[in-house]
Amino acid sequence: MIKAAGVMGFPISHSLSPRLHGYWIKKYGLEATYVAWEVPPERLAAKLKNLPDLLGENGELFRGTNLTIPLKEKALEIVDIVEEDARAIGAINTVVVEGDGLLIGRNTDGIGFIDSLAEKIDVADFKGKTALVLGAGGAAKAIVFALIKMGFAKILITNRTRTRAEELADHLTDGTEVLDWDERESVLSQVSLVVNTTSLGMKGQPALEMSLQGLKAGAVVTDIVYTPLKTGLLLEAEKNGFVAVDGLGMLLHQAKAGFEAWFGVRPEVDADLREFVLQGLADK
Ligand SMILES: NC(=O)c1ccc[n+]([C@@H]2O[C@H](COP(=O)([O-])OP(=O)(O)OC[C@H]3O[C@@H](n4cnc5c(N)ncnc54)[C@H](OP(=O)(O)O)[C@@H]3O)[C@@H](O)[C@H]2O)c1
Structure with a gap:
């Protein structure tokens, strides 16, 4: 089974997450994909609720998503379970689809x-x-x-x-x-x-x-x-x-927990990753 995850935001073209997760997918030789979705706030509930049933172009199953501006706060009322960190911070930046299809909302920024x-x-x-x-x-x-x-x-x-x-x-x-x-x-x-x-x-x-x-x-x-x-x-x-x-370190480290939950590998933040993501920043 090919696993997939993504990032939702509005707009989304500025996001470095596809580059960052794409680097790790390649580095760890995983059969996985990570995509970017532009989601207007009023479509967030439908988009998130559909995630457990969504199939990618190659039959991938979606294990979750990152959320960025302006969707992080709105997601609190949509997911099935809000973890303690997300509740305390008042925003969700990572959603994990559990085996039973439940959506778990976390915040890994802190x-x-x-x-x-x-x-x-x-x-x-x-x-x-x-x-x-x-x-x-x-x-x-x-x-x-x-x-x-x-x-x-x-x-x-x-x-x-x-x-x-x-x-x-x-x-x-x-x-x-x-x-x-x-x-x-x-x-x-x-x-x-x-x-x-x-x-x-x-x-x-x-x-x-x-x-x-x-x-x-x-x-x-x-x-x-x-x-x-x-x-x-x-x-x-x-x-x-x-x-x-x-x-930059915060941006890279906050991504580790989502990657591990979706794809089963705890990724590393190292100098090569920093360099690769910095190159992406220069291209934006
Ligand atoms: N490294 C990372 O992973 C990471 C993660 C998230 C955000 N960021 C960066 O953090 C920054 C803030 O993001 P955010 O989402 O918190 O933005 P935000 O919610 O819009 O907050 C902006 C903050 O900047 C203040 N500010 C803006 N213009 C100002 C001015 N002229 N003088 C004094 N204060 C001013 C605002 O003060 P008022 O309340 O008075 O408007 C507010 O405190 C952005 O640069 C973003 O890229 C980095």
């Missing part, structure tokens, strides 16, 4: 973020420390969830629109505190991890105005924006001797 940091540092060292999160959009929910999982004692959240930061803090209570956007540099001496989850610094977007003067010695700086790979924030971090972690 664990992808943790695994990406773990490539460079021992994340256990963050236990009891303070983190600063810039931004309170869709991606920030998964990041704050991951920080709670990592054992941070305090998570400071700042966002241009303060009410969104407050909503995020209320949703994921433990140890969160909201700051005004203008206060973002004033807390750096307490902070062991800085995470940019805003779209600032992304190609085509304004720069992130953020000096790292006064950041605690030994702190880690990470940016989930990955176009460009080295954002202004990461360049500033490296210049000042801080460990800098780019956003």
Whole structure:
């Protein structure tokens, strides 16, 4: 039986998931396919419900799908079972079709973020420390969830629109505190991890105005924006001797759990994969 999975989004042509999963399918010599579907939000329920009965062009059976913007939140009311991580984050990025046809919704963004940091540092060292999160959009929910999982004692959240930061803090209570956007540099001496989850610094977007003067010695700086790979924030971090972690790792690591559930192989994130996906980014 040939297994298949895909990614649904609207639009979908920007997605790197087919390239990423296609690389692993080839690397592990699997009889499998991974496709991209453009699905308008109003068609999501029908598309997902049909997945267990869908046959691919070569008779492939669909084992699940990834979901991307703007479908991640809507899927919560459609799948049969929502796993704990997805419920806490409030979004689903991976759907797995169980043997009985039930649809299971997961969120692997938080664990992808943790695994990406773990490539460079021992994340256990963050236990009891303070983190600063810039931004309170869709991606920030998964990041704050991951920080709670990592054992941070305090998570400071700042966002241009303060009410969104407050909503995020209320949703994921433990140890969160909201700051005004203008206060973002004033807390750096307490902070062991800085995470940019805003779209600032992304190609085509304004720069992130953020000096790292006064950041605690030994702190880690990470940016989930990955176009460009080295954002202004990461360049500033490296210049000042801080460990800098780019956003591509999160994108690659979040994909592992879905691939394993659909195709039965735990894939690896390595330098060759990074290079291959980066080439795809350059072509977009
Ligand atoms: N590495 C990965 O795997 C990964 C995964 C997901 C997302 N991302 C990246 O993360 C970024 C955010 O994605 P998202 O889905 O969270 O987007 P989103 O829901 O639209 O949130 C955007 C965030 O950026 C802030 N922002 C936008 N323009 C701003 C400005 N001029 N000044 C200050 N803040 C501004 C917004 O603040 P307001 O609330 O005030 O509007 C909000 O906090 C994107 O670059 C995306 O590509 C990366």
